[in-house]
Amino acid sequence: MRRVTVRPGGRGPGSWRAGRGRGLLAWGLWGAAELVVTLGLVLLLLVVHQLWWTNREARQEAGRTVQALQREWGPPPSAVPSGAPSGEPVVPEPLPSATGAGTTRGSEAPAARQSQSHSRSQSQSHDQAYAVLRIPRIALTAPVAEGTSKGGVLDRGYVGHYTRTAQAGRAGNFALAGHRNTHGEPFRRLDRLRRGDRITVETRDAVYTYTVDKSLARTAPSDSGVIAPVPRSNITTSAGYSEPGYYLTLTTCTPEFSSRYRLVVWGKLTAMRPR
Structure with missing residues (x-):
């Protein structure tokens, strides 16, 4: 019978297998650590892209668009139109009594009739900016484009017009949407608006002034009543x-940083200055 002698300090088969196991474990841990670091860097780059780069790019494009519109239209009117009292803007006539959400044919105010042909032509130009929205309270100047698609409108830093709502200055509800975070985030500070704040919408034909009147801090994305011709929440019916x-x-x-609910701010048309 052959005798196996194990010398002091030598390795037997069990020691070799244990050493190999420890090596595989160390290799696995090292690979997992590299994977975690890589994923962390990728996530960090995504966050930087969303929170910084998209804002930078969208704001630059929106700014260039506003400048282009201003060059095309010229400066906004500073003088009071003939026939208006000195220092007083032109205010649309009150709506006649009407049933339902909208107005009947011929019931539009002069300001609405002046912008009707312009509104019709612009409503066919999706993704193209045709107005400039200004909200001094939150230092916002942003172009307004037709439609609320992300790629064509909102992700470019624009404010989007809900296509089935009225145009600026017309009877009904001129309804707009904008990002609150990323891609220019024009409506980031919308919650800071207060009753009485002034909002202007400038088009090729006129400058319309709206005054903030009410707000709804939270409602569901499906609450279509807030953009109805006569806006009223379908969920919070008192709003x-x-x-x-x-x-x-x-x-x-x-x-x-969430799209779970919608914040809504309402205003009323209080003045109009034709170009």
Whole structure:
């Protein structure tokens, strides 16, 4: 019978297998650590892209668009139109009594009739900016384009016009949407608006002034009543209006960095200056 002698300090078969196991474990841990670091860097780059780069790119494009519109239109009117009292803007006539959400043919105010042909032509130009929205309270100047698609409108830093709502200055509800976070985030500070704040919408033909009147801090994305011709929440039925008028609706996601709910701000048309 052969005798196996194990010398002191030598390795037997069990020691070799244990050493190999420890090596494989170390290799696995090292690979997992590299994978975690790589994933962390990728996630960091995605966050930087979303929170910084998309804002930078969208704001630059939106700024260039506003400048291009201003060069095309010329400066906004500073003088009072003939026939208006000195220092007083032109205010649309009150709406006649009407049933339902909209107005009947021929019931539009002069300001609405002046912009009707322009509104019709612009409503066919999707993705193209045709107005400039200004909100001094939150230092916002942003182009307005037709439609609310992300790629064509909102992700470019634009404010989007809900296509089935009224145009600026017309009877009904001029409803707009904008990002609250990323891609220029024009409506980031929409929650800071207060009753009485001034909002202007400038087009090729006129400058319309709306005054903030009401807000709804939170509602569901499916609450279509907030952009109806007579805006009124279908969920919080006490929020909104009951009579036809000249309304402005601003909508955005809430809370920040979430699209779970919608924040809504309403205003009323209080003045118009034709070009």
